[in-house]
Amino acid sequence: xxxxxxTNTSGSNSSPGSQHLSEAHSKSLSRFLPPLPLxxxxxxxxxxxxxxxxxxxxxxxxxxxxxxxxxxxxPTNLPFFxxxxxxxxxxxxxxxxxxxxxxxxxxxxGSFATLxxxxxSQSDSxxxxxxxxxxxxxxxxxxxxxxxxxxxxEGTLVDDVASSLGPFSKPxxxxxxxxxxxxxxxx
Amino acid sequence: MSExxxxxxxxxxxxxxxxxxxxxxxxxxxxxxxxxxxxxxxxFPGLNFSLDEMTKAVDYAQQRGAKLLTAINSFPTAGRTxxxxxxxxxAVSINVDAIIIADIGMAKYLSETHPDQxxxxxxxxxxxxxxxxxxxxxxxxxxxxxxxxxxxxxxIKKVHDEIPCEIEAFIFGNIGMMxxxxxxxxxxxxxxxxxxxxxxxxxxxxxxxxxxDKNLTTRLGEYAIDCIGCxxxxxxxxxxxxxxxxxxxxxxxxxxxxVSLNLTHLLPDLIEAGVTALKIEGRQRSKAYIRxxxxxxxxxxxxxxxxEQPDISDLLALTEGHKETMGAFPSKKWR
Numbered sequence: 001x002x003x004x005x006x007t008n009t010s011g012s013n014s015s016p017g018s019q020h021l022s023e024a025h026s027k028s029l030s031r032f033l034p035p036l037p038l039x040x041x042x043x044x045x046x047x048x049x050x051x052x053x054x055x056x057x058x059x060x061x062x063x064x065x066x067x068x069x070x071x072x073x074x075p076t077n078l079p080f081f082x083x084x085x086x087x088x089x090x091x092x093x094x095x096x097x098x099x100x101x102x103x104x105x106x107x108x109x110g111s112f113a114t115l116x117x118x119x120x121s122q123s124d125s126x127x128x129x130x131x132x133x134x135x136x137x138x139x140x141x142x143x144x145x146x147x148x149x150x151x152x153x154e155g156t157l158v159d160d161v162a163s164s165l166g167p168f169s170k171p172x173x174x175x176x177x178x179x180x181x182x183x184x185x186x187x
Numbered sequence: 188m189s190e191x192x193x194x195x196x197x198x199x200x201x202x203x204x205x206x207x208x209x210x211x212x213x214x215x216x217x218x219x220x221x222x223x224x225x226x227x228x229x230x231f232p233g234l235n236f237s238l239d240e241m242t243k244a245v246d247y248a249q250q251r252g253a254k255l256l257t258a259i260n261s262f263p264t265a266g267r268t269x270x271x272x273x274x275x276x277x278a279v280s281i282n283v284d285a286i287i288i289a290d291i292g293m294a295k296y297l298s299e300t301h302p303d304q305x306x307x308x309x310x311x312x313x314x315x316x317x318x319x320x321x322x323x324x325x326x327x328x329x330x331x332x333x334x335x336x337x338x339x340x341x342x343i344k345k346v347h348d349e350i351p352c353e354i355e356a357f358i359f360g361n362i363g364m365m366x367x368x369x370x371x372x373x374x375x376x377x378x379x380x381x382x383x384x385x386x387x388x389x390x391x392x393x394x395x396x397x398x399x400d401k402n403l404t405t406r407l408g409e410y411a412i413d414c415i416g417c418x419x420x421x422x423x424x425x426x427x428x429x430x431x432x433x434x435x436x437x438x439x440x441x442x443x444x445x446v447s448l449n450l451t452h453l454l455p456d457l458i459e460a461g462v463t464a465l466k467i468e469g470r471q472r473s474k475a476y477i478r479x480x481x482x483x484x485x486x487x488x489x490x491x492x493x494x495e496q497p498d499i500s501d502l503l504a505l506t507e508g509h510k511e512t513m514g515a516f517p518s519k520k521w522r
Contacts, residue, residue, distance in 0.1 A: 063233065129421055130506075140390040152206070
């Protein structure tokens, strides 16, 4: 694991604490975000990641040894970042305020809509990397394994998140629709 | 454009079962994929098929009228041939439509052990002359050769006229080293071989660093292979696509540029030259790539076959470095 917090040990300045949020993007998305404190968001994320893990157990065989890795996912236009630990016995997804010091093996950043489109295979991750719309540092082997594992997933993350939230699925789908439209607007 | 054109087979890549289903559903006539491990030339983390997944893939493809081709197209080293032989036996046991083979020893094993199995000769074998191809046809009953990307269309026509087997030609995707199957650049840096371990730039040796000005440095092992400026498009982290200070030239693409092959405009010429199968590169790419490229080429091939001009302008977004080339196919003047 990279022993890093906000200053990347590789000398890179791409870790979340050192990145400036795009004002335009941040404001455009924040309009649709409820003022949800992270302590309330975390149980929700935990519920979602456990739902996905149960529905797609094949994810873990594709991840192989990378199930032991820690992934820092930085949606650059949101006020927090995510830590994913895809341990099949105890998968964890947690949100942290910018400024928190979290050790991680892999760092992935991009706008929320771009990351969502990549995970849901609406956009090709290689093309996003070629275009510099996403940025990756750290353990590339774990990153490639995660990308391939997610790409082999049937259905979409949006569907899974919505399904896992039962009666709240409708507003969740609406939120993701708005995010996607926001992305298209900025393109 | 003649309306009597013979419609070629569209051969598409798949790195995962989901990609395979995407390729079939997008209109692929045949899909090529490999087993997990060193027996195929795309041995990347999280990619490729277990025997169970390959069995289901054969069923999915064949039930929808598509063929499944298994790539066993790397080169075994002494003491490891059992891994390749098992992959061959497994592929035969699940009735794949063809096995794509590169190693001459494995071609012998396959043709002698499973004489009824259709064999295609991989691009990795680097057979580019009629004499070389005829040797494989005579000795191992090769039914199709995948030609290296070093021949012009005119040369492909000459090869076609002198060989008894079908020709498969790449039309889109990553464009490899000019002497395919013989690249040792990754081996030099990492100790792992593209040809014998199936890994070009193994991911655990790849590192990216972005500085405060958004300049992106790409490293393979201890070697910096490129520094991409803010606003510049990136490419794959392979030595052959890196920029180096060579003699009086700074930041020079000493081997190749990050660029993708796109032969859409040469499709009628390739078919005229005798190419029976058109191959899309990219088993390492995502479902989104597969969906977009396969459906675009499905439309293009169908349009050309009907004497129409296809619109495939949206493919540029999927090319490496946002650049495309026709490579050596129109002329040998390409670097």
